[in-house]
Amino acid sequence: MKLSSRLLIAICMPLAGVMTMAQDAPPQGSKPDVEYAPYPELNFPNRVFFGDTHLHTSYSTDAGMFGNTLGPDAAYRFAKGETVTSSTGVPARLHRPLDFLVVADHAENLGLAPLIEESDKRLLASEWGKQVHDLTKAGKPDEAYTMWGAAVGERENPLDNSEGLMASMWQRITKAADAHNNPGLFTALIGFEWTSSPDGNNLHRVVVFRDDKPRADQIIPLSAYDSEDPEDLWRWMANYEEKVGGRVLAIPHNGNLSNGLMFDSVTFTDEKPFDRDYAERRARWEPVYEVTQIKGDGETHPLLSPNDEFADFETWDRGSFGAAKEKDMLPREYAREALKQGLAHQKKLGANPYQFGMIGSTDSHTSLATTGEDNFFGKATVAEPSADPVRFEEKITGYLPDPEGRDYAIRHYEGSASGLAAVWARENTREALWDALARREVYATTGTRPIVRVFAGFNFNEKDLGRSDFARHGYENGVPMGGELRGSDRAPTFLVRALRDPDGANLDRIQIIKGWLDSEGKTHERIYDVAVSDDRKIGADARAEKKVGNTVDPNAATYTNTIGDPFLQAYWKDPEFDGRQNAFYYVRVLEIPTPRWTTYDAKYFGLKRPKDVPASIQERAYTSPIWYNP
Known part of the structure; x- marks a missing residue:
């Protein structure tokens, strides 16, 4: 049935009048007598976000040289809930997406495996680079990796004259982070791992930026080639903040593999007792500690906490990457004991070097941040889910001979499907999450939420x-x-x-x-x-x-x-x-x-x-x- 134009006008005119009145703004300068809404002034953290601050992709040499073909882009897509085909060809997906992720690839010859895969001309211009390239292409990646490991152990960067390589790979990583960062929905924090390993002992730190690509690109990540002393890392961080006006923090991890060095009572290089300046700087630059991850749980140890029936949890205590462990090293390796020793330092120095919060993360080298016991993709690509005995039997530590001939190997079946960082913040942004880490309003989980x-x-x-x-x-x-x-x-x-x-x-x-x-x-x-x-x-x-x-x-x-x-x-x-x-x-x-x-x-x-x-x-x-x- 058709309506006449007069009837349509008659119907529409009153409605238009009502709509016009409803949209009229109150007169300028007027203010309601009662302010009802209670929430605009509330700014305390009201949400918890779960993520991983320690994930490795193919850009880490100890991942890319052992079969990991997935770069930062795939890592972010997986963390965001997409189905990703793993390096072994298995479709993988998280039950629930993460809220945030830090791709923390090792700084030492960052991106070496992708450069080999691409036959990068700059890499081939180096005699050493061509050697590792040719070995890998000839199906001998183990020999190429051994060459790289020897260089790292001797702290002689074989690509020292090819700094453009590292800068270009770093810029790829920061580009991927900015591309996947979606404030309010998913946060991609820029970061890398400084892999200090004196004599095979773990003093590693993940460095996390509050900033975006333009600031982070103004530096090249510090590596263990540059220094193995944490104080040098802190100086590098201070220089970064002064140079670009940004913010950065470091997250130590795996004191249980440090053979007594992570929470020592003397400085690394000079072996001098802590002073107040040292204590203040350590607390300033390292506000949180990664207390649980795949390489064992680091809260406490049954010998340190004999009255704690839950202390013997996912314990890794046979040695570091370089030698077997002595029992007197244990008090300088675990978080609870470090927190206690921090009180003694506080009393003596007026500052507490071990005033840290606690988080968990994965340290997975598969590009897949999995923490569910029923969906654990392992530490390394070779140990992704399968019936192959390597899934259980692959060595994680114990490759290097112990000076006294002791067996300190730890195998993959002893690895933990852990962990996650839980962050209390008001919004899911780089700034809000980083600020929560800096003020320690965070907690660790062993993988659940x-x-x-x-x-x-x-x-x-x-x-x-x-x-x-x-x-x-x-x-x-x-x-x-x-x-x-x-x-x-x-x-x-x-x-x-x-x-x-x-x-x-x-x-x-x-x-x-x-x-x-x-x-x-x-x-x-x-x-x-x-x-x-x-x-x-x-x-x-x-x-x-x-x-x-x-x-x-x-x-x-x-x-x-x-x-x-x-x-x-x-x-x-x-x-x-x-x-x-x-x-x-x-x-x-x-x-x-x-x-x-x-x-x-x-x-x-x-x-x-x-x-x-x-x-x-x-x-x-x-x-x-x-x-x-x-």
């Missing part, structure tokens, strides 16, 4: 756990993870909440781990169970009276959430507080037992499980500490 929050102050009470403005109240009346409390005659009070990974296992318990320095200068630690699942009781010793149980069926590689709780929370007040003593507190959250990746592998590929690793593990999270200083 529980949500953990903690506040400490002097005025919290148990009723605060139920507040609708829990976070706002926490920030206004205390400090979050990574913060500091100052002198008081009142004991600190804590509010802790933990929510399980929505696709993961229930929670077993929440613990607060305290370390302190007594009046005689001795350090101590104690573990408090502050919330436990399944209505279990906490005894007079502040520990759960019963274990949570274990529903894992190793043969089927399954578990059930019939035990544990999806959510736990706790109010806790330190019952043994002494306001004259330096102390720290961090939260450890334990999940119920679930199958280890080797158990999933055995089920899927029809293999026998390795006997000297457990069939099940308890995934966990470690928050950054909160420090108390008199």
Whole structure:
């Protein structure tokens, strides 16, 4: 049925009038009498983002020379949730995308494998470059890699006169980061790994920029060819900030492979006791520590924490990359002990060199940031999922002969499907995430994604756990993870909440781990169970009276959430507080037992499980500490 033009006009005119009135703006200069919206003024972190700050692609020589053909572009696409074909031809995809990623390729001859693949003319102009190129093209990449390893070991850069190579490969990496960086949705932080390895001992640091490509391109990454001394790295970082006006931080990792060097009490080159300047610089440039990753968990060790039944978790303690380990090295390798020694330095120097937050990341060399036990693509391309014995048996350490002939090899089946960095921030941007790392408002997980929050102050009470403005109240009346409390005659009070990974296992318990320095200068630690699942009781010793149980069926590689709780929370007040003593507190959250990746592998590929690793593990999270200083 057709309407006449008069009728259409009659219908439309009143509507147009209403629409015009509705869109009229209030007169300029007018202001409502009541300001209703409460949120514009709130600026505290209100979201947690999960990511990986330590992933290697084919641009790392120890990845690209061992079969990894995937560059930074593929790594970012995989992290963002796309299906990527792995270097071994297997379609791979994350169950859930990451929120952020740092491609942290080794600075030492950055991009060597792609340059060989491309037969780059600049590489071939070097006699050494042509040798490694020809060996690789002739099907002898192991011999080419041995040549490169010898050069790194001797700290003689064979491409020293070809600096344009490194700059061009660095600019490819920064280009990929900027191309994939999508503020608000996915963050690609620019970074690299400085791979200091004196005598095969791990002093590695991942360097992370707050900046974009134009600033990062003004430098060339520092490598171990330039120096193996962390103080030289800090000087390089300071020069970068002064030169370009940017911001940068470093993340140490794997003290368990440092053979006592990572948390030493003397400087690297001069072997002098720390002074205040050293302590302040280390805390300034290294605000967080990667406490868990594929090469073992670095929270603590059973010999250092004999009263901690959860201390022996994914332990790597046989040696570094160059020699077997002595027991007296252990106290200078693990995070909890370093945090305790930091209190002693604080008391003596007035500054704490080991005032660091804690994160996890993967250190995967496959370009695939996988942390799920049921989707673990391994440390290296040769150990990607398959029934090939190399998946379990590939050596990660122990290639170099120990001076005393000891076997300190650690094989791939002992590797951990770990970990992730959890960051509290307000938005998913380079600036917001980097700032959270710098202020230590972060926590580590061993690969799952529980949500953990903690506040400490002097005025919290148990009723605060139920507040609708829990976070706002926490920030206004205390400090979050990574913060500091100052002198008081009142004991600190804590509010802790933990929510399980929505696709993961229930929670077993929440613990607060305290370390302190007594009046005689001795350090101590104690573990408090502050919330436990399944209505279990906490005894007079502040520990759960019963274990949570274990529903894992190793043969089927399954578990059930019939035990544990999806959510736990706790109010806790330190019952043994002494306001004259330096102390720290961090939260450890334990999940119920679930199958280890080797158990999933055995089920899927029809293999026998390795006997000297457990069939099940308890995934966990470690928050950054909160420090108390008199």
